[in-house]
Amino acid sequence: MDEKIYNIGVEATIEIIGGKWKPIILCHLRNQPLRTSELCQNIPGISQKVLTQQLRELERDGIINRKxxxxxxxxVEYRLSEYGQSLNQILNLLCTWGEQNIDRRQQAGESIKVLHHDQINPLY
Structure with a gap:
């Protein structure tokens, strides 16, 4: 097996949870297990094919479990694995930072519409 080389630890993190959809999927799975159809409903814009691919990769990497x-x-339900739950703190920080960033941008006059998380998933 070839030796992996990282210049900084965040590269290893991004390799596993990086991309457009994986952090969003993981944020939805933080508080409860969800079915594929529920994830599709909660993540507008993701195709069934891409969702399935991302779920398979997260399962392969031990971040989520499929039951x-x-x-x-x-x-079929997906939930964070015990190992995946170690990401909860970082996911919460990313969500908080994003909400603060939205507030900052709105205060600067940018027009941004936010679907509040309680409208999408009441367990946030």
Whole structure:
């Protein structure tokens, strides 16, 4: 196996949770397990194909767990793994920073519409 080389620790973090969708998926899974359809509803703009790909990568990296319930049709839930829960503090900080950034930009006159998290997921 080739040796991985990182210049700074954040590179290893971004390698696992970087990109447009993974942090958003993880933020939605912080407080409760969700089905694929619920994630699609909570993340407008993500396609089923991309969501499935991102979930598979997060599962492969040990960040989330997938539980299949033997029902017809099959019921599949995703949740943060114990290892993935170690990201909760960082995810909370990212959400807080983003909300403060939005406030700052709105105060500077930028027009930004925010769908409040309580409208999307009441458990935030």
């Amino acid at each position: 299949i319930y033997p029902e017809v049709p099959p019921h």
